[in-house]
Amino acid sequence: MARALRKKVNLAARLVEGFDALPSPVAEPKEIQGLIDRIGVRQEEFARLIKTSGPSMSRWVRGTSRPSGRMAEKLGRLRTVLDILEPAIEKKDLKHFLERPHTRLRGHSPISLLESDHGLETVKDLIETAFTGAFT
Secondary structure, three states: OHHHHHHHHHHHHHHHHHOOOOOOOOOOHHHHHHHHHHHOOOHHHHHHHOOOOHHHHHHHHHOOOOOOHHHHHHHHHHHHHHHHHOOOOOHHHHHHHHHOOOHHHOOOOOHHHOOOHHHHHHHHHHHHHHHOOOOO
């Protein structure tokens, strides 16, 4: 078991290092649905998680409208966080990790910090710290 955990820690650390480039925005319906599927929630839950309305989310997934530039950038940052987390955390735990306030984030949740590139860097630091066991 300790060997498997070490393997996950090493993988997560390598992944965080590999995601230095700024993420590209996510605005295509298939990409948005892909994020929903990756987290394992319904559209309505995903809409609440990213702080948008259910009807807007439905229109984005159907392709009848697109997220604003800021929201598309936030979704791109979320995709980056999922790319880092998925090899190291179970799908059922992703939503909880994203929405739970962390003391290392001064009481903010990771999803709330994805409004900016600086926030993404802060979340990546949290992930690296969490998976290297530097805090409990």
